[in-house]
Amino acid sequence: MLSLVHLKVLAAVARHESVTEAARELHYSQPSVSHHLSRLEAATGAKLVQRIGRGIRLTPEGRLLANRAAEIVGxxxxxxxxxxxxxxxxxxxxxxxxxxxxxxxxxxxxxxxxxxxxxxxxxxxxxxxxxxxxxxxxxxxxxxxxxxxxxxxxxxxxxxxxxxxxDDRIYLVSQRPDDSVAHHRHSPWIGGCDACTNELLTVCRREGFAPRIGSLSDDMVVVQSLVAAGMGVAILPGLALLAHRRPDVHATEIPGIQRxxxxxxxxxxxxxxxxxxxxxxxxxxxxxxxxxxxxxxxx
Structure with a gap:
């Protein structure tokens, strides 16, 4: 029979991929964590954990149960x-x-x-x-x-x-004031995560061009530093500019685009x-x- 304690142990092991770290998080001893894993394998009839050198790795069955375990414990x-x-x-x-x-x-x-x-x-x-x-x-x-x-x-x-x-408005971040996206058809651009890069592609597509992405960063501090250094231009949401704003970059709102x-x-x-x-x-x-x-x- 599956117990909540067993599932909690498996979820911790999956998060850390380490019996030692799972034991530290749960305030258990390492033998206790290993014991719970063994009891869980006996209850399910499936091999859940494999030994890899000095570490461990979840089997596909272990990963499946660990995902469900995390949800149940949560x-x-x-x-x-x-x-x-x-x-x-x-x-x-x-x-x-x-x-x-x-x-x-x-x-x-x-x-x-x-x-x-x-x-x-x-x-x-x-x-x-x-x-x-x-x-x-x-x-x-x-x-x-x-x-x-x-x-x-x-x-x-x-x-x-x-x-x-x-709502969160979107801004062009560049070195010059009163700028526009269209002015940077041939400039290098700084992209970010998949969603942010897709947002950039949408903005540039409206102006009839595909941006040349030269750098990638999700960090608003890094992005503005790269712009200030002349490494490219970028778009950032207004909340990012409120959280951190360099005095040597300019922000121009892009009409019709917001999150x-x-x-x-x-x-x-x-x-x-x-x-x-x-x-x-x-x-x-x-x-x-x-x-x-x-x-x-x-x-």
């Missing part, structure tokens, strides 16, 4: 939090993941609102790319994912429920009370001002 943790928060939201823990620009601009004011209204609710924050955030949400490792998408972008899984909490920022949850409604409180705080939090269209001048 759901149990969420249910525990929901029960703890049921009485007047005196307690509860909500795990939220978002990318750096959203985490440093939209989330702090919402966190402050939540702390004032429900001081017993603990908000744990994790920096992750939206793709990774949605995966964690599906597996029950977090409770809320803040993600960006365009209005016509498909939702990856029908189990996600999206609540729009704001939608959504708070994503997973599973059937209603949301647990603590999660609903976080969503309300996100919806009610004041929005940061849009970045200035150009860099300040010296003097």
């Amino acid at each position: 759901r149990v943790d969420a249910a525990t939090n929901e029960l703890a928060a049921q009485v007047g939201l005196q307690a509860g823990r909500v795990r939220l993941a978002a990318n750096a620009s959203v985490l440093s601009t939209l989330v702090p004011s919402a966190a402050a609102t939540l702390a004032r209204t429900y001081p017993g609710v603990e908000l744990s924050l994790i920096e992750r790319h939206p793709v990774e955030s949605l995966r964690m949400l599906r597996h029950g490792e977090i409770d809320v994912a803040l993600v960006f998408r365009h209005a016509d972008a498909p939702v990856e899984d029908e189990g996600y429920r999206l609540r729009q909490i704001g 939608q920022i959504h708070a994503a949850t997973y599973g059937d409604p209603p949301d647990p009370p603590a999660v609903a409180a976080v969503l309300a705080a996100l919806a009610e939090a004041p929005r940061p001002r849009a970045p200035a269209p150009r860099a300040p001048t010296d003097g």
